[in-house]
Amino acid sequence: xxxxxxxxxxxxxxxxxxxxxxxxxxxxxxxxxxxxxxxxxxxxxxxxxxxxxxxxxxxxxxxxxxxxxxxxxxxxxxxxxxxxxxxxxxxxxxxxxxxxxxxxxxxxxx
Numbered sequence: 684x685x686x687x688x689x690x691x692x693x694x695x696x697x698x699x700x701x702x703x704x705x706x707x708x709x710x711x712x713x714x715x716x717x718x719x720x721x722x723x724x725x726x727x728x729x730x731x732x733x734x735x736x737x738x739x740x741x742x743x744x745x746x747x748x749x750x751x752x753x754x755x756x757x758x759x760x761x762x763x764x765x766x767x768x769x770x771x772x773x774x775x776x777x778x779x780x781x782x783x784x785x786x787x788x789x790x791x792x793x
Contacts (some may be wrong), residue, residue: 712749
């Protein structure tokens with residue numbers, strides 16, 4: 684997956700063979716915001732402009748912008764897996780939250 688970030692907003696990016704350009708959409712918010720560019724430089728500028736325009740529009744309308752990701756999510760595990768993960772985290776001198784964050788960080792493909 685190809686992503687870019689700006690002002691705590693993330694976007695997913697793909698190439699459109701049909702349109703001959705890169706196309707992006709801001710991820711993790713209810714509003715639909717897209718942008719495009721023929722080069723990576725154009726795409727980055729369009730993304731930054733889309734975020735800035737979105738924030739300005741929200742301000743002008745007196746609306747709170749949709750938040751991107753909060754940094755929190757619920758994870759349901761089998762009790763046995765939860766217990767094993769907690770033991771591994773403790774053995775490494777970490778909280779379960781910190782250990783899970785570290786594992787995700789190490790395994791994310793950017």
